[in-house]
Amino acid sequence: MNHSLLKSRQNEFAERLLDWFDEHGRHNLPWQGAGAYAVWVSEIMLQQTQVTTVLPYYAKFMARFPDVKTLADAPEDDVLSHWAGLGYYNRARNLQRAAQLVRDEHAGEFPDDFESVIALPGIGRSTAAAILAQAFGQQQAILDGNVKRILVRQFMVPGWPGSPKVQTVLWQHAESLTAECPVDRVADYTQAIMDLGALLCKRRAPLCQECPVSETCQAFLANAVAQYPSSKPKKLKPVKQTKMLVCRQGNEVLLIKRPATGIWPSLWSLPEAMPDAQLDEAVQQLGLRLLSQQPLPAFRHTFTHYHLDIEPVLCEVASSMVQDAPAQMWHNTRAASDGLPAWPAPVDKIVNKYLSKP
Numbered sequence: 001m002n003h004s005l006l007k008s009r010q011n012e013f014a015e016r017l018l019d020w021f022d023e024h025g026r027h028n029l030p031w032q033g034a035g036a037y038a039v040w041v042s043e044i045m046l047q048q049t050q051v052t053t054v055l056p057y058y059a060k061f062m063a064r065f066p067d068v069k070t071l072a073d074a075p076e077d078d079v080l081s082h083w084a085g086l087g088y089y090n091r092a093r094n095l096q097r098a099a100q101l102v103r104d105e106h107a108g109e110f111p112d113d114f115e116s117v118i119a120l121p122g123i124g125r126s127t128a129a130a131i132l133a134q135a136f137g138q139q140q141a142i143l144d145g146n147v148k149r150i151l152v153r154q155f156m157v158p159g160w161p162g163s164p165k166v167q168t169v170l171w172q173h174a175e176s177l178t179a180e181c182p183v184d185r186v187a188d189y190t191q192a193i194m195d196l197g198a199l200l201c202k203r204r205a206p207l208c209q210e211c212p213v214s215e216t217c218q219a220f221l222a223n224a225v226a227q228y229p230s231s232k233p234k235k236l237k238p239v240k241q242t243k244m245l246v247c248r249q250g251n252e253v254l255l256i257k258r259p260a261t262g263i264w265p266s267l268w269s270l271p272e273a274m275p276d277a278q279l280d281e282a283v284q285q286l287g288l289r290l291l292s293q294q295p296l297p298a299f300r301h302t303f304t305h306y307h308l309d310i311e312p313v314l315c316e317v318a319s320s321m322v323q324d325a326p327a328q329m330w331h332n333t334r335a336a337s338d339g340l341p342a343w344p345a346p347v348d349k350i351v352n353k354y355l356s357k358p
C-alpha cells in the first residue's frame with residue numbers, strides 16, 4: 001500500500017474501530033455512564049488487572065464506598081481490606097488520598113480539567129485522559145498497555161514500549177488517531193481501543209483475521225506481528241532471602257502488621273526471620289513456644305528492583321502470650337473469603353495453599 005493511501009486509511013481508523021465496537025465491544029460495564037467517581041475507581045483497578053477479575057471487586061468496593069466522601073472518610077484498613085485480592089495496594093492508598101484531596105480541595109466534585117486530575121495521587125497521563133474522555137466526553141488520547149501494543153503494531157514502532165523514547169512516539173500516534181474521532185463518540189472510542197487490545201490485539205496470538213483495523217496495521221501487512229512489541233531489555237535483579245514463619249495454633253495463624261514504610265506498607269504479613277536464624281529462638285521472640293516445624297516449598301516473589309526468595313516454615317506453636325493487638329492478630333484461616341485481611345500476594349499464596357483447607 002502506498003504512503004498516501006495508508007494515510008487516508010489511517011484517517012478512518014476511529015470510524016472502523018467504532019463500527020466494530022458497536023457490534024462487538026463491551027457496553028454493559030457497571031462504570032460506563034456512571035459518572036467520574038465510578039470511572040475513576042474502575043480505571044485504578046484496571047491499571048494492573050483485567051476487566052473480568054475487576055468486576056466482583058468493583059461491585060464490593062462501590063457498595064461500601066459509593067462516593068468520594070465515603071471513601072475519603074473511611075479508615076485506611078477498611079479501604080485496604082476491600083482491595084484485598086487485587087494486589088498492588090499502593091493503588092488503594094493513592095485512591096483514598098486522592099479522594100481526600102477531592103473532598104478538601106474540589107468540594108467533593110471530581111475535577112474535569114486535565115491539570116487538576118493529573119495532580120491527584122495515583123493518576124498518570126493515560127489514566128487522567130481515560131477518566132476525562134469517559135466521564136466528560138473530552139477529546140483526550142489514552143496510552144495504556146493495550147493501546148501501546150496496538151499502536152506499536154499498527155505503526156511498526158521498534159524498541160521497548162516502556163522506554164521514554166518509544167512512548168513519545170506512541171503518544172504522537174495516539175493523539176493523531178484520537179483527533180480523528182467524532183467529538184460525540186470519544187467515550188466509546190476510548191472503550192473501543194481498550195477492548196480491541198483486550199479482545200483481539202492480544203499479546204500472544206492476536207486475532208488479526210477479525211481485526212477491524214488490519215488494513216492499516218503495518219506489522220500485519222509485513223507478516224511481522226510476532227516481532228512487535230519488542231520485549232523489555234533484561235536486567236539482572238539482586239536476590240534477597242527471607243524465612244516466613246507460619247505460626248499456627250489450631251485454625252489460626254499469627255499475622256503481623258508491617259510498618260507504614262518499606263515493602264508492603266501497613267499490610268498484614270507473616271513474621272519473618274533471617275534465612276540462617278534459629279527457628280525456636282525466632283518463635284520465642286514472638287512470645288510463642290515451638291512444638292514442631294515443617295519446611296514448606298520455597299518460592300520466589302519478584303519486585304520491580306529485586307527478587308525475594310521466600311522459605312515458608314510451618315510452625316506449630318503453643319501457649320501463646322501474644323494476643324490480638326493493633327500490630328498483630330490471630331487470623332482464622334477458615335474465615336469467609338470476604339473477611340480477609342489486606343495482605344501481600346505471597347502471604348495469600350501460603351495461606352490459601354497450606355492453611356485454608358481442612
Ligand code: SF4
Nearest residue numbers: 201208211214217220
Ligand atoms: Fe493487532 Fe492484528 Fe489488528 Fe494489527 S491486525 S492491530 S496486530 S489484531
